[in-house]
Amino acid sequence: MGKGNVIDPAARDKYLLQESDLVTCFLKVRIKDYHGLPHGSPSSSPYFEHSLHTSDxxxxxxxFVPKQDFSGQDLVIGFDYDHxxxxxxxxxxxxxxxxATSMLDPGLYSDAYCDEPYLYGxxxxxxxxxxxxxxxxxxxASDQLSLLAKQTGGVVEEGGTGSGATIRKDQxxxxxxxxRRKHFLSADALAAFxxxxxxxxxxxxxxxxxDFANFSLRLPGFSISVAKYIDEKTHHLxxxxxxxxxxxxxxxxxxxxxxxxxLERTLEERKGEKEEVERQRMESVQASADETGNRAPVQDVNVDGGIDARPQTQPKPRVAEVESDEDDSGYSASAAVTSLSNNIYAAFVAMGLWDEPSSSSSESEAQSREPSPQRSGRSLESRVDDMDDATVEKYLQSRYGST
Structure with a gap:
């Protein structure tokens, strides 16, 4: 399903269609401060200028449109590895x-130590x-996507549309x-949807x-570098x-x-592909010029500052466009755009489970100056069981510091 479809960062504000027997899905992936491949890709997206997403x-x-009914208990999202x-x-x-699983979201379940580790909720x-x-x-589906683009510039906002709004109200x-997230921590609420x-x-x-640009997790009060945890086995997710x-x-x-x-091999392959595309383009231009006596125009299609290398007719505004670009969306090591998502240590943060601290800023600052928990002969698990929220923050700051 969609194995040949790769999102081109230069076209991040267009839809990629993934189709299967289970669902039709229109997908967009956007990354802020992107500095990966292909070179010259836009570093951001208008999405991050939206008032709801300036910090994201x-x-x-x-x-997505399901092709069969799914219980609210059954559909889960998350991260996993195949090794x-x-x-x-x-x-x-x-x-x-x-x-993550007990204090922040009891709905989570995971196994990071199995052969195919996962974190789902x-x-x-x-x-x-x-x-x-x-x-x-x-x-x-096209009309609904067009309406979304017209009303909010393609940014999804919480709520319902048409009979969907009635469903939310009735339930x-x-x-x-x-x-809404708290509401669906209830098994009964999940089963009812x-x-x-x-x-x-x-x-x-x-x-x-x-923080894709700096190899780090931004947690309340401090930052943890995860670059050292990336290797040849953990560079994808x-x-x-x-x-x-x-x-x-x-x-x-x-x-x-x-x-x-x-990375070096991919750069060489992409260089060869680019040269081949340019050669074919020039041959096409020359052939057209020979036939008409005039040089045929060559069109570069701009999409939010990016370039679609395939000469084609632009779709009508507000209608989803199917992408099947074969370019690899790998990210360069210098920026490591996806390095944080590529480590399951970051996954529970990526799932939005670390909300703002409940204590005030002054309280958090005072806690950060207090010493870390004293070592003892007890196991980590037993010490964890006795820790309250304040101790959690102190422990993490003392263990990982602000890097």
Whole structure:
């Protein structure tokens, strides 16, 4: 499903279509301060100028139409690997995961030490923005995407459209995203919701904690560098929407950090591809000139400052465009645009589970000056069980510091 489809950062504000027997998904991936491949790609997107997203570092936005009904209990989102990463897990990882799964979101479930590690949570409580749309037999998918572009510039906002708004009201789903996420921590609320066959749902997954430009996690009061945890086995990661009951994957976004020999090889391949495209373009221009006596115009299609290398007719405004670009969306080592997403240590932060501290700024500052918990002969797990929220912050700051 969609294995040949790669998102070109130069076209990040167009849709990539992923189609399967389970779902039709229109996907957009945006990254702030992007400095990867292809060279010359725009470093940002108008998305990050929207009032709701000026502090965010990335966005995985998607609009999908299920081809069968899915229970709210079954659809989960999260990150996973297809290989073991336990050799790279940093000290205190179990501790961090305990925070994520018990104190921040009880709906999470994970296993970082198995052969195919994962971190998943219910989509209804994990998505940062959820907009319940209309049935596509009443309003087509293209028309709904056009309406989204017209109303908000393509930025998904919490709420409902048409009969989707009625569904939210009838099920007493809170209108605010934080309250909606809390609402769906209830198993009963999850069971009562159905992702309906033929209805469009608009979703967005974003946050300000992943600093792609500086190899770090931005947590309250301090920052943790994770560059040292990246190696040849942990430089890629999958973001998935899947059916927990059957294990079926509805769609997947594959992030990959290129470095070392793989980066050099990719650069050489892309250089060769670019030269071949240029050669074919010049041959086409010359052939046209020979036939007409005039040089044929060559069109570069600009998309938010980027260039679509394929000469083609632009789609009508506000209508989703299907992308099937074969370029690799690898990111250079110098910027490591996806390095943080590529380490499962960052995954619980990426899932938006580390909200702002409940204590005041002055209290947080005072806590940061207090000494870390004293060592004892007790195991880390047993000490974790006794830690309250204040001790959590002190421990993390003392353990990892502000780097």
């Amino acid at each position: 570092r990335y966005s995985i936005a998607f609009s 073991s990463i336990k050799h790279q897990l940093p000290p205190g990882f179990k501790y961090a995961m305990k925070i 219910p989509a209804l409580s994990g998505l940062f923005t959820l907009n319940v749309g209309e049935k596509t037999d009443k309003v087509s 007493n789903i809170p209108s605010k995203w934080k309250k 159905t992702f309906e066959k033929g209805r469009m749902y608009h979703c967005d997954f974003f946050n300000p904690h992943l 999958r973001y998935v929407l899947r059916n927990r009951s059957s294990g079926d994957v509805l769609f997947v976004v594959f992030f990959k950090l290129l470095f070392g020999e793989e």
